[in-house]
Amino acid sequence: MADYKTHLQGGITAGVVIALGCAWFELIPLPRIPFVALAGIVGGIAPDIDSNASRPRRILFNYGNVIIPSIILWRIPALRSDPQIGVICWVVLALMRYPVEWLFAKHTVHRGMFHSTPAALIFGCLCFLLADWRTERLSHQVALGLSGGIGYFVHLSLDELWSVDFEGRKIRVKKSLGTALKLIGPVPLHNVATWGTLTLLLGLVWRGFNGVTVEMIFEQLRSVALGG
Ligand SMILES: [Zn+2]
Incomplete structure (x- = not known):
């Protein structure tokens, strides 16, 4: 398992590279670069909120x-x-x-479903949905979603990489290999919650691509709840 500093460096690298790439392809204007990079950095440290003593967990609950x-x-x-x-x-x-x-x-x-491929997709979807509320800025949402999702994947990949010891010519594999990029875990309830959340968020992202924003859906739900 890679440590906090390694993950932070991985997140910074992923966030900055993706933000610059998005600016290069004119998905975002230059002032947006720090925001897109930040999504990648947060993605790069977010998975370890599943560890009781981790710094990301303290940051999450304190701030x-x-x-x-x-x-x-x-x-x-x-x-x-x-x-x-x-x-x-x-x-x-x-x-x-x-x-x-x-x-x-x-x-x-630790290393439960927060360390899984669907969790990375969930984080990417959340970044996409939180990015902007005006549909004409869809490209910004795509940039934020990509940065957050890829930052998260970088964390999982680093954890997998750290499960392999390259000692001389011998390669030793730790027990934790394959636990970070998994599709499902051993607890059925956690799998249902993870895949259910991902399905819901993918539906919202799909609607976002079709011009339906989160607040439009919120307004619809509110008028249904208020009876008209
Ligand atoms: Zn981790």
Whole structure:
């Protein structure tokens, strides 16, 4: 297993290369390069949130409960159309930290489904969906999604690479080989949750390519819930 520093370097490399590539092919304007690179860097360290003592896990719970609600409110304007409702939504989302932390403590194991190919695709989809809310900026969403997803894949690939010891001419393989890029894990519930989430997100991404944004879907759901 590669350490935090190696993963950070891998994420920075992936993020910067993809951001520059996207700018070169004019998918994004130059000021967007840092954002696209950041998605790759976060992807490069994100899988280790499944480890209790890891730095990414501490970052997620110490800063995520402020950053994630802010991103969601920014991404779905309907949630902040009324300042009072906006504050309530933000507080409720921030308090989600506690049930999520409990779920993580109970259900995540290091090298579980957070270290899997569908998890990398989920992260790429999330970056795509969070990237921008205006359909004319689809190319930005593609750039963010690619950077986040590939950054995540780089982490998994580094973990796999570290499972092989190249000692002289002998190649020794550790038990953990093949656990990072797997498609399914040993726990059926985790597989269902992972593949179910991926299917849902791929559906949203597909709709995004067809001009249907997350907030349009949110508005539809809201009008159905309010009875019209
Ligand atoms: Zn890892």
